[in-house]
Amino acid sequence: MRTSRIAVSLGAAFALVSLAACGGGGNNNDVFATGSSSSGSGGGSSITVGSANFPENQLLAEIYAGALKAKGVDVTTKLNIGSREVYIPALKDGSIDLIPEYTGVLAQYFNKNAKATDADGVYKELQAALPSTLTVLDKSAAEDKDSVAVTKATADKLQLKSIADLKGKSQNLVLGGPPEWKTRETGVPGLKKLYGLEFKSFKPLDAGGPLSVQALKNGQVDAANIFTTDPSIPANNFVVLEDPKHLFAAQNVVPLITKTKVNDTVSGALNGVSAKLDTKTLTDLLAKVVTDKQDPDKVAQEWLKSNGLG
Amino acid sequence: MINDVASWLLDPAHWTGPDGVPARTWEHIWYSGVSLLIASLIAVPAGLLIGHTGRGRVVAVNLAGAARAVPSLGLLFIMVLFLGPRLSGDAASLWPSLIVLIVLAIPPILSGAYAGVEGVDPAARDAARGMGMTGWEVLSRVEVPCALPLIFSGLRSAALQVVATATIAAIVGIGGLGRLLIDGQAIRDFPQMVSGALLVAVLALLVDLALAGVQRYAVSPGLTGRTTTRGGGRAATDADGTTDADGIPAPGAVFAGEKELAVRREAGKTEPRHNS
Amino acid sequence: MTWFLDHVQDVLDLAVQHVYLAGLPLVIGLLLALPLGWLARRYPGLYTPFTAGFGLLYTIPSLALFILLPGILGTRILDRSNVLVAMTVYTVALLVRTVADALGAVPDDVKQAATAMGFTRFRRFFAVELPLAVPVIAAGMRVAAVSNVSIVSVAAVIGIPQLGLLFTDGFARSFYDPIVVGLAACFVLALAFDLVILAVARLLTPWQRAGGAS
Numbered sequence: 162m163r164t165s166r167i168a169v170s171l172g173a174a175f176a177l178v179s180l181a182a183c184g185g186g187g188n189n190n191d192v193f194a195t196g197s198s199s200s201g202s203g204g205g206s207s208i209t210v211g212s213a214n215f216p217e218n219q220l221l222a223e224i225y226a227g228a229l230k231a232k233g234v235d236v237t238t239k240l241n242i243g244s245r246e247v248y249i250p251a252l253k254d255g256s257i258d259l260i261p262e263y264t265g266v267l268a269q270y271f272n273k274n275a276k277a278t279d280a281d282g283v284y285k286e287l288q289a290a291l292p293s294t295l296t297v298l299d300k301s302a303a304e305d306k307d308s309v310a311v312t313k314a315t316a317d318k319l320q321l322k323s324i325a326d327l328k329g330k331s332q333n334l335v336l337g338g339p340p341e342w343k344t345r346e347t348g349v350p351g352l353k354k355l356y357g358l359e360f361k362s363f364k365p366l367d368a369g370g371p372l373s374v375q376a377l378k379n380g381q382v383d384a385a386n387i388f389t390t391d392p393s394i395p396a397n398n399f400v401v402l403e404d405p406k407h408l409f410a411a412q413n414v415v416p417l418i419t420k421t422k423v424n425d426t427v428s429g430a431l432n433g434v435s436a437k438l439d440t441k442t443l444t445d446l447l448a449k450v451v452t453d454k455q456d457p458d459k460v461a462q463e464w465l466k467s468n469g470l471g
Numbered sequence: 472m473i474n475d476v477a478s479w480l481l482d483p484a485h486w487t488g489p490d491g492v493p494a495r496t497w498e499h500i501w502y503s504g505v506s507l508l509i510a511s512l513i514a515v516p517a518g519l520l521i522g523h524t525g526r527g528r529v530v531a532v533n534l535a536g537a538a539r540a541v542p543s544l545g546l547l548f549i550m551v552l553f554l555g556p557r558l559s560g561d562a563a564s565l566w567p568s569l570i571v572l573i574v575l576a577i578p579p580i581l582s583g584a585y586a587g588v589e590g591v592d593p594a595a596r597d598a599a600r601g602m603g604m605t606g607w608e609v610l611s612r613v614e615v616p617c618a619l620p621l622i623f624s625g626l627r628s629a630a631l632q633v634v635a636t637a638t639i640a641a642i643v644g645i646g647g648l649g650r651l652l653i654d655g656q657a658i659r660d661f662p663q664m665v666s667g668a669l670l671v672a673v674l675a676l677l678v679d680l681a682l683a684g685v686q687r688y689a690v691s692p693g694l695t696g697r698t699t700t701r702g703g704g705r706a707a708t709d710a711d712g713t714t715d716a717d718g719i720p721a722p723g724a725v726f727a728g729e730k731e732l733a734v735r736r737e738a739g740k741t742e743p744r745h746n747s
Numbered sequence: 748m749t750w751f752l753d754h755v756q757d758v759l760d761l762a763v764q765h766v767y768l769a770g771l772p773l774v775i776g777l778l779l780a781l782p783l784g785w786l787a788r789r790y791p792g793l794y795t796p797f798t799a800g801f802g803l804l805y806t807i808p809s810l811a812l813f814i815l816l817p818g819i820l821g822t823r824i825l826d827r828s829n830v831l832v833a834m835t836v837y838t839v840a841l842l843v844r845t846v847a848d849a850l851g852a853v854p855d856d857v858k859q860a861a862t863a864m865g866f867t868r869f870r871r872f873f874a875v876e877l878p879l880a881v882p883v884i885a886a887g888m889r890v891a892a893v894s895n896v897s898i899v900s901v902a903a904v905i906g907i908p909q910l911g912l913l914f915t916d917g918f919a920r921s922f923y924d925p926i927v928v929g930l931a932a933c934f935v936l937a938l939a940f941d942l943v944i945l946a947v948a949r950l951l952t953p954w955q956r957a958g959g960a961s
Contacts, residue, residue: 242906256825340657540937548918668811675806
């Protein structure tokens with residue numbers, strides 16, 4: 162009697178473990194995003210696509226994933242990983258193989274002294290700065306820049322059109338941005354070095370996400386880092402300050418990929434995407450995700466289909 | 472790694488200014504303290520009332536259980552989305568964080584309070600009634616003093632969880648020691664993150680010690696003498712537990728908390744017999 | 748609601764991941780906590796260092812643990828084993844004390860009776876003390892289960908998919924539906940864990956059903 166009870170409990174415990182194990186182990190990590198891995202004849206290559214932690218990057222990752230799948234590549238997605246400081250190491254340790262990136266910030270990430278600001282110059286510098294295991298494929302015309310944005314009221318009151326206009330006023334203003342802006346060249350240090358701006362304080366928020374928008378809207382911060390493709394800019398009448406000294410270099414969307422994963426199928430698919438993508442397209446697609454609450458993978462599929470890529 | 476952490480902690484630059492350790496610690500204590508205070512103001516009277524009258528138990532147990540099952544991260548995000556546009560300035564991030572911490576703190580405090588009152592020896596209660604005490608006098612002079620060890624146990628359990636969880640306030644852009652974690656993560660500054668985690672643990676320990684000190688002072692020696700000097704009987708009437716009140720029936724109290732509580736009470740009651 | 752109906756499969760997939768990440772550590776944690784709790788009870792000098800020491804592990808913020816573990820374990824950054832190990836740590840932190848207290852609450856006269864009946868220490872532990880400790884251990888397991896279900900969701904911040912992903916996704920788009928669905932799903936999962944633990948505890952303690960036994 163007693164032994165049977167122990168046997169039953171042990172059995173239950175093992176059942177639980179094995180249930181959990183096969184539940185979690187069988188599948189790959191692609192649960193939320195696209196349908197799970199679809200294999201095909203794409204030269205037997207398999208690619209894990211990652212994304213940063215903001216909707217536009219997830220959308221771009223879905224577009225890459227969809228285009229690769231259409232060419233028969235075995236694709237897995239690991240989205241929403243975090244900031245560049247987290248996903249680049251993930252790329253290096255093989256957790257992911259491919260991620261949508263932006264030329265300017267990426268060049269500066271690998272080379273603090275990157276100087277170029279025009280699209281082609283930045284792209285060249287980027288190629289030179291990349292570690293030997295990584296490479297970028299063709300850049301697209303689509304750009305999504307960091308920006309310093311203020312409310313319409315602030316812009317009117319302080320007569321702000323460009324970041325340079327903040328000179329002499331910034332010491333009374335609170336700046337908001339992602340935590341990494343505190344130390345990143347294209348953040349607080351760059352604003353000081355290039356424009357001579359010292360803010361009253363810096364408030365760490367999120368990567369151009371809802372916190373930044375909300376903080377700017379309700380006055381927690383006076384100026385914030387908002388991405389230029391963000392639909393909340395027109396929605397809230399935010400004013401994106403011009404950047405005459407090019408603190409934020411050209412930011413063309415570009416696939417960053419592990420070299421060993423590149424083959425003709427892969428580069429064909431991704432370069433096909435880059436050829437069709439421009440800023441207007443990206444802004445419109447992003448509005449579908451953020452404003453209309455559509456799923457990034459569906460928006461990606463639609464666009465790929467209508468452009469003969471999916 | 473250990474050296475990096477030590478040198479991070481010893482760097483004087485990290486100990487000054489609005490994002491220095493003292494300022495962040497102070498913010499952390501502030502968020503935790505306000506949350507615990509508000510949670511206590513809600514949960515202690517409610518728990519005492521439930522324990523005293525024996526009414527509303529099922530509702531309270533189920534509500535507390537449900538509150539425990541709410542993931543803090545999800546609640547935090549929904550509160551920021553909901554309250555953010557309705558509040559201005561830092562309150563837009565602050566109140567959502569405080570609400571999350573209050574929701575976290577209520578269940579253990581509530582459970583401690585009513586379990587404490589319910590666990591009072593019926594003989595003591597009868598004696599008090601026999602002496603002609605009113606219901607209020609029974610509660611305030613007999614039940615509450617006798618329930619103090621469990622009330623404190625609940626409070627300390629809540630404090631531990633709140634201090635550890637207050638770090639998530641940093642996710643929505645306000646301060647506290649969580650800043651060291653979030654900012655450290657954003658730039659992969661591991662020594663900063665480890666330092667933050669260590670400081671949170673130390674703070675939790677100090678808060679617990681402080682509450683233990685208050686408890687020792689507040690709880691009648693007649694009670695502590697009975698409950699702490701004994702050898703084997705710490706399971707249920709534990710008066711000095713570090714993480715205890717969570718032995719209190721949890722969410723699923725929805726389904727069977729009654730029985731667990733009975734087990735606890737039984738354990739508490741039977742124990743002295745063996746030793747005295 | 749329409750969002751949920753359109754995403755039932757996604758939510759189920761995430762829930763399966765969630766069960767795995769919260770449930771497996773629960774079982775491993777219990778298996779680790781049993782000997783540790785037994786030691787704390789067997790050697791009274793170990794009780795305070797063990798219960799307080801392991802209890803303190805619970806105060807390590809989950810986000811920190813998730814991110815730091817790869818550096819400590821040598822695992823890859825997006826490896827789910829980081830989350831599994833972290834959750835096991837929290838489970839052990841909660842259960843060591845519970846196990847020690849549960850074993851301590853077994854009445855001395857029962858133990859003496861078992862010894863008098865000729866039980867070896869080993870057999871007495873498994874046949875008498877452990878079964879009698881089941882109700883209290885189960886209570887601790889229920890607390891640990893809810894705690895795990897809640898904490899696992901934080902792993903979404905580091906890109907490990909489970910129900911918490913609905914929180915970060917909804918938040919990033921100021922979109923209530925995924926967050927509400929995620930909260931509800933976590934709630935249902937917590938209840939499910941609770942029911943399983945209760946059922947197992949009931950199975951292991953038939954005398955409690957007999958009535959009048961206590």
